Amino acid sequence: MKIAFISDIHSNLEALKAVLGEIDKENISLIVNLGDLVGYNASPRECVDLVKQRQIISILGNHDRAAIELKFAEGFNILAYQALAWSAKSLAPEHKRFLKKLEHTRMLWDRFLVFHGAPGNPDAYLSFLFQAKKAFNYMRQKTPGVRIGFFGHTHHRAVWQRDVRGKVSRLEMSQDDLLLDPEQMYLINPGSVGQPRQRQWKASYLIFSNEPETIQFRSVAYDLHSAQAKIRAAQLPEYLAERLETGV
Template sequence: MRLAIISDIHANVEALRSTLAEISTQNIDHIICLGDIVGYNSDPAQCIDLLRELNALCVAGNHDRAVTGQLSMEGFDYTAAKAIRWTRRNLSSDALEYLRTLPVEASIDHHLVAVHGALHPESGKEIVRLNNDECRRLSFEALVVHPSRARLCAFGHTHQLGIFEFRDGFVQQLKGDQIVLQDDGWYLINPGTVGQPRVADRRATFLVFDSIDKRLTVHRIDYDTSVPFAKTRTIAILPIWAFLPQFVRDSLLRLPRPIRNTLKWIIKTVGI
């Protein structure tokens, strides 16, 4: 079985279309989406429609559940909450019902367990981030005793591509774009993000898992990032310089307000 694993689309239909075009060349049996189909960008309905047309197996992310009202917006920053409210107003009742029925955890036979955030919490699997060794170890412990008997758990939420291995009592992050899984190992895998990158590399990323070869392959996809950013700025969901890498945005926030306002005017004027 060959599985394409994607996550954190965040209503970026240009990124999703480019990703699905590449997936169509990979002889894939099933597409697994790890949640956050919506939020931040301007095409949530189109993204939902594409996934439904392809019969993708999806779990719910925190943004998906916040849009449906199943999760409080407490803890979401101003920008995320603004996008959630906009999305809620602009989705049909059918699309909202689709999001509402997504599970927070799903198993694909004995091959893989899918969650948005983390496997170990009894509740809030879509909220917890596996962004440190302690949390990853807790999810590894949950994977070892999981009733599916899967040795692979796919998660998203951090927007950071990563493959982590638990063997002989030790956890390590594996490097490389081709990883062969060991029979005595357990694995936490994050495909990164399709539509909301938070690093300098703006490409969409996804993983392909081949259960026969026991191999994970990283894929990176170029697309025109200016299109979704322009649309999103037009409807005023994202800050005007949201297209910049996080470290640049952090530096800009330390500038005096008059300088920041001037930079915003320049970006609007030249249409970056």
């Protein structure tokens, strides 16, 4: 069985279509979206429609929540806020109803914990060691027996590992594939589909395979110029178009 994990699509329809095009070439049973379907880019309606149509399992991101209730965008930086306010206006009631039903933390098949930022909190980040330790402790207390969590929000690929002695470390990956150890716990971030921030512009996603448990980070080129043209046509801040190209 193979599952694709995607995250932080952020209204980038061109990037989402390119990722789904690659996923469709393989024998992949399910697709899981780890939140932030909207915000920043210029195709919020189309991205919600496509995720609904493809029956992609989704959880709620902080931008999705802010698009439903603008007060949650108050802590956003000015560019994120402007794009979010525009998204909120663009979405039809049916799109908001879809977002409103999503949960920000979920168990899937009694096997994986999926969340956007940190378990129980879509706004918190999982970037540093103490945050990873906290997330592993949450899993050990609230979802005992679950070894693997998937998350998004940082727009950075990451694999955190907790060994049997309780030592937590971030894995430096020299290649895109990793064989998971059945004795250890993992927290995995597939990177961002629609606004990658690791100084490369391609859409990032991840494939999880069973037996043996393996993850593969993937990236795919997409029609960047079309995504940028839509941002400019919508009169969203110019920096949002520029940053897509530099991957920041």
